[in-house]
Amino acid sequence: MALATAPAAGAVGILRLSGPAALEVGRRLAPGVPVSPVPRHAYLASFVDVAGRPLDEGLFLYFRAPHSFTGEDVVELQAHGSPRLLQLLLARVLEDARVRPAHAGEFTRRAFLHGRMDLTRAEAVADLVAADSEAAVRAAAAGLSGGLATRVRALEEPLRALHADLEGVLNFPEEAEGADEDAGPRVAALRAEAEALLADSGRGRLVRRGARVALYGPVNAGKSTLFNRLVGEARALVDDEPGTTRDVLEARVEWNGLALSLLDTAGLRETPGRVEALGIARTREALAAVDLALLVLPPGASPAEAEAWRREAGATPVLRVAGKCDVARPPEDGGLPVSGKTGEGLEPLRAAVLSRLWGEGTPAAVALVSERHADALRRTAEALGRAHEASRLSTLEVLSGEVGLALEALGEVSGTSASEALLDAIFQRFCIGK
Numbered sequence: 001m002a003l004a005t006a007p008a009a010g011a012v013g014i015l016r017l018s019g020p021a022a023l024e025v026g027r028r029l030a031p032g033v034p035v036s037p038v039p040r041h042a043y044l045a046s047f048v049d050v051a052g053r054p055l056d057e058g059l060f061l062y063f064r065a066p067h068s069f070t071g072e073d074v075v076e077l078q079a080h081g082s083p084r085l086l087q088l089l090l091a092r093v094l095e096d097a098r099v100r101p102a103h104a105g106e107f108t109r110r111a112f113l114h115g116r117m118d119l120t121r122a123e124a125v126a127d128l129v130a131a132d133s134e135a136a137v138r139a140a141a142a143g144l145s146g147g148l149a150t151r152v153r154a155l156e157e158p159l160r161a162l163h164a165d166l167e168g169v170l171n172f173p174e175e176a177e178g179a180d181e182d183a184g185p186r187v188a189a190l191r192a193e194a195e196a197l198l199a200d201s202g203r204g205r206l207v208r209r210g211a212r213v214a215l216y217g218p219v220n221a222g223k224s225t226l227f228n229r230l231v232g233e234a235r236a237l238v239d240d241e242p243g244t245t246r247d248v249l250e251a252r253v254e255w256n257g258l259a260l261s262l263l264d265t266a267g268l269r270e271t272p273g274r275v276e277a278l279g280i281a282r283t284r285e286a287l288a289a290v291d292l293a294l295l296v297l298p299p300g301a302s303p304a305e306a307e308a309w310r311r312e313a314g315a316t317p318v319l320r321v322a323g324k325c326d327v328a329r330p331p332e333d334g335g336l337p338v339s340g341k342t343g344e345g346l347e348p349l350r351a352a353v354l355s356r357l358w359g360e361g362t363p364a365a366v367a368l369v370s371e372r373h374a375d376a377l378r379r380t381a382e383a384l385g386r387a388h389e390a391s392r393l394s395t396l397e398v399l400s401g402e403v404g405l406a407l408e409a410l411g412e413v414s415g416t417s418a419s420e421a422l423l424d425a426i427f428q429r430f431c432i433g434k
């Protein structure tokens, strides 16, 4: 039992019960509902206190197992959204010894345990609740409808078949003779598949966390004016006095559905060799932690200067921007011409940023590989790598052992081999009532 809606005043508040006693317990609050209600029918019912006095008039819904979210009997009491009223209803439900408050994520965990969804879909439920950009919503929705589950299954099933073949040859060499013949190529194909899935995890991180993009470069290149333009409000102090931006400013935007944190760093007074102490440390720190650095150079910056600035970003990819293009046009290879003052070049800049971050296409409905999935997929691919070695150099036992390890690691993604501890860790992230 738990509230399925936020514990705040709202139009409607939903109390949800799941388990074999759900109907009986629910009917104690809503005695007007038939003993055998029509499943999924919305009954308008009076919710009453222990003395039979009405507390609310709401909707009563019954989902009969296994046709419910959890796969168990589920009852929903959809009341008016007063937190105090919901508390009274909750207290009344809890009087029944068969009822206890649900743990975080317990409804979804039960759905998983009853085989209603695999682990990737259960995690997509939490992702959807936490989604704070359109891309995150679309990606979680794709995961919820089985996008990733399908791809993982397409890997898990042939891997399981391969393992069964190898174990067959080991245990019943006569009957299963030859089943291990093409083990090498099968392992190689599966490993390539695991690595292809793994390659998507960078995009997953971008969509989930949002991308981080920093503007940097010398003082007075027009960074703050550009930052304000990109953010759409006068966030950064703009001044002709060099060095106005001392701190790193951060603002969130959503471009093409993708959430981005834009950072405006302090302009650096000197060439990067001899830099202003204040600001440079923060700028370097900021640059190390972003997905893309926008190097904004003023008109007339030399190629040598540009190269020196580029090096400041270290391993972070750099996109070169020619600021203040309203003052002077940059040369051919001087970077994207942009003017924060007139707004010129902003659209090409946004497009270039997105294409550097995302590659081809727009952040649409791709089912995302999370860091947890990536970790398990990496172990899958590694075990398959060792299996491939073994297929050429070692015994069938070793080969089958590695394939078994790959299968186990992959099972952590789908949930077919998830330990209680892993499930605890995953469902703890959920909110209560989900």
Ligand SMILES: Nc1nc2c(c(=O)[nH]1)N(C=O)[C@@H](CNc1ccc(C(=O)N[C@@H](CCC(=O)O)C(=O)O)cc1)CN2
Pocket (backbone or CB within 6 Å): 004, 014, 063, 066, 067, 068, 069, 076
């Ligand atoms: N009021 C309410 N809204 C909600 C939920 C809920 O539990 N209650 N959900 C949950 O958090 C989500 C919807 N998810 C659901 C998923 C499956 C089933 C369900 O009854 N499935 C059955 C029947 C399928 C069918 O008729 O097509 C099944 O899968 O067998 C219900 C809700 C979002 N909105």
